[in-house]
Amino acid sequence: MLAIVLVSCSHHHETEIHEGHEAVKIQFAAYSNEFELFAEADPFVAGQPSNILSHFSHLPSFKALEKGSMTIRMAVNGKETTQTLDKPTRKGIFSFNLTPETSGKGQIIFDILTDTGTFQVIVPEITVFGGEEEARHAEESAVLSKTNTTVFTKEQSWKIDFATGLPSKEPFGQVIKTTAQILPAPGEEMILTAKTNGIVLLTTNYVLEGDSVSKGQLLFSISGNGLAEDDASVRFTETKNNFEKAVSDYERMKELSKEKIVSGKELLEAKNKYDNSKAIFDNLNENFSLKGQNVTSPMTGIVKQLFVQSGTYVEAGQSLLTITQNKTLVLHAEVSQKYIPILGSIHSANIRTLPNNQIYTLEQLHGKVLSYGKITNSDNYLIPVNLQIDNLGGFVAGGFVEIYLKTLTQSQALTVLTTALLEDQGNFFVFVQVTPELFEKREVKIGATNGVKTEILNGISAYERIVTKGAILVKLAQATGSLDAHSGHVH
Numbered sequence: 001m002l003a004i005v006l007v008s009c010s011h012h013h014e015t016e017i018h019e020g021h022e023a024v025k026i027q028f029a030a031y032s033n034e035f036e037l038f039a040e041a042d043p044f045v046a047g048q049p050s051n052i053l054s055h056f057s058h059l060p061s062f063k064a065l066e067k068g069s070m071t072i073r074m075a076v077n078g079k080e081t082t083q084t085l086d087k088p089t090r091k092g093i094f095s096f097n098l099t100p101e102t103s104g105k106g107q108i109i110f111d112i113l114t115d116t117g118t119f120q121v122i123v124p125e126i127t128v129f130g131g132e133e134e135a136r137h138a139e140e141s142a143v144l145s146k147t148n149t150t151v152f153t154k155e156q157s158w159k160i161d162f163a164t165g166l167p168s169k170e171p172f173g174q175v176i177k178t179t180a181q182i183l184p185a186p187g188e189e190m191i192l193t194a195k196t197n198g199i200v201l202l203t204t205n206y207v208l209e210g211d212s213v214s215k216g217q218l219l220f221s222i223s224g225n226g227l228a229e230d231d232a233s234v235r236f237t238e239t240k241n242n243f244e245k246a247v248s249d250y251e252r253m254k255e256l257s258k259e260k261i262v263s264g265k266e267l268l269e270a271k272n273k274y275d276n277s278k279a280i281f282d283n284l285n286e287n288f289s290l291k292g293q294n295v296t297s298p299m300t301g302i303v304k305q306l307f308v309q310s311g312t313y314v315e316a317g318q319s320l321l322t323i324t325q326n327k328t329l330v331l332h333a334e335v336s337q338k339y340i341p342i343l344g345s346i347h348s349a350n351i352r353t354l355p356n357n358q359i360y361t362l363e364q365l366h367g368k369v370l371s372y373g374k375i376t377n378s379d380n381y382l383i384p385v386n387l388q389i390d391n392l393g394g395f396v397a398g399g400f401v402e403i404y405l406k407t408l409t410q411s412q413a414l415t416v417l418t419t420a421l422l423e424d425q426g427n428f429f430v431f432v433q434v435t436p437e438l439f440e441k442r443e444v445k446i447g448a449t450n451g452v453k454t455e456i457l458n459g460i461s462a463y464e465r466i467v468t469k470g471a472i473l474v475k476l477a478q479a480t481g482s483l484d485a486h487s488g489h490v491h
Contacts, residue, residue, distance in 0.1 A: 026040070028126070030121050030123045036057040039052055044126060044129065047099065047101070048099065048100075049097055050097070050100070051096070051097050052095070054070075054096060054110070055154040056070075056088075056094065057092065057158070060163065062157060062162050064092025064154075066088065066092065068113055068115070069084065070084070070085050070111065072096045072111075074126070075106050076100055076101070076102055077106065081101060092155075092158060102128065103129055103130040104127075105127055107123060108122070108126055150439050150441065150474055150477055153437050154436060162469050163468045164468060165468045166462065166464075167414050167415060167462050167464070168415045168416075168453070169413075169462050171411065171413070172409065172411070172415055172447075172455050173411075174409070175404050175405065176405040177402070179401070179402055180351075180400065180402075182330075182401060185330050185388060189397075190299065190322070191320075192320045192321050192322075192323065194295075196222055197314070197315050198223050198314065199312070199313055200221075200308045200309070200314060200320070201220055201221050201223050208306070209305060210303060212300075213300065213301060213302070215299050216296055218295070219296060219321070220320075221294050221295060222295065246273045247274060249270050253270040254267065297323055298323070299323060301323045302324055304322040304324040305322040307321060308321070324397060327390065328389070329388070329397060332385075335385055335405070336383070337383060343383065345409075346372065346405050349387060349403050350450050350452050351402070353401055354399075358393065364392070367390070368387070368388050369386075372384065373385070385405065414461075414462055415453040415454060415456065416453065416466060418452060419469055419471070421444075422475055428443070429459075430442055430444055431467040431474050431475075432460060433466060443459055444460055445459055
């Protein structure tokens with residue numbers, strides 16, 4: 001199991017006096033794939049009991065471990081001291097008491113048993129001192145600096161949307177920020193038109209914009225009843241009668257042909273009339289009835305726009321309504337000509353919805369780059385860029401989104417989640433974790449951003465863990481300046 005360990009020592013804790021000195025607590029943190037451990041303990045001295053107050057948070061949610069049993073094992077020079085707790089002492093907190101048997105270097109192993117399985121968190125290096133004086137001198141030489149720091153306890157972080165993480169070292173090319181219009185993809189939208197003149201008649205009480213319809217569903221009819229000319233029902237009746245007569249003539253000719261009463265030429269002519277009248281009748285019968293044209297939905301989708309109402313007179317070719325599937329969409333953006341040299345290297349994008357400020361990656365929406373313009377025209381000097389996405393985020397055709405077009409690059413950059421950044425009078429800063437309960441406010445210089453991550457030019461290193469969610473509340477805690485650094489802890 002991978003364990004990333006941060007060890008911090010000698011943080012002044014409570015104002016207990018022991019032999020003329022303040023009581024000292026050592027602090028250590030460890031991370032596995034499933035848990036964050038933050039522990040405070042009395043200095044480990046051989047033969048003396050030490051309390052180890054252990055805070056466990058689930059990853060990646062950083063919420064308290066509320067259920068489960070746990071065994072702590074301290075192994076030093078081949079000797080092991082253990083203790084098992086059947087449940088947390090408090091929500092997320094396990095309070096252990098161990099008495100090391102011998103001094104030296106060792107490790108602490110936490111074996112965790114929950115409903116979802118067994119897990120392990122390891123602190124790979126701890127020191128057990130031979131006596132109190134040795135312990136005190138060692139701890140006093142490693143006192144943490146509290147300059148520009150803020151205490152934010154685990155109990156506080158468990159109550160909010162909070163997380164920490166390491167910066168990333170990754171390729172980070174030039175980003176083009178722009179706005180895109182949401183359009184239906186080709187084939188995703190159809191306009192139904194009238195095939196005859198007539199009056200629109202609803203087949204149900206109403207058809208409304210936004211209604212869901214299924215393929216083949218009858219929406220309304222167009223009737224020519226009462227019209228002086230081009231009455232579709234009259235034409236349908238005429239065609240039906242002609243077809244029925246052609247059927248009768250052809251059947252009669254076939255019988256007479258068997259008895260050699262009619263010639264083959266006459267039979268062929270009867271069959272030709274039958275085939276022609278059948279083709280005309282089938283075509284009308286598919287879309288028309290005695291009531292007129294039957295308007296059915298050609299696909300399953302949503303009524304996007306309705307152009308007519310019941311009782312409206314329409315002519316052949318006139319638009320009736322638009323049906324859209326709203327499953328696949330096109331994002332149409334326009335960018336400045338200065339980006340022409342890098343448009344060919346666009347490989348992905350981040351999309352931010354304007355109403356709720358939600359961000360999606362192009363990959364999350366199963367999207368792709370469709371095209372980008374190579375030339376301009378006299379009407380528009382901007383360059384079009386088109387992306388295709390699946391509508392997995394409740395996008396509405398006709399609306400707008402903010403997009404960050406990402407280009408390929410070979411250069412590496414240090415990046416952090418944009419949610420980690422806070423702005424103060426035009427300057428940007430992050431909270432760097434000193435311990436999981438102590439954070440240093442650090443100014444950083446930022447570069448480009450793609451909406452999800454932002455490039456950091458200087459201010460932090462790739463090995464410093466920072467607050468990625470909840471930074472604003474850490475800032476508020478710093479502003480109050482009145483928090484008890486250890487409120488809620490159990491000793």
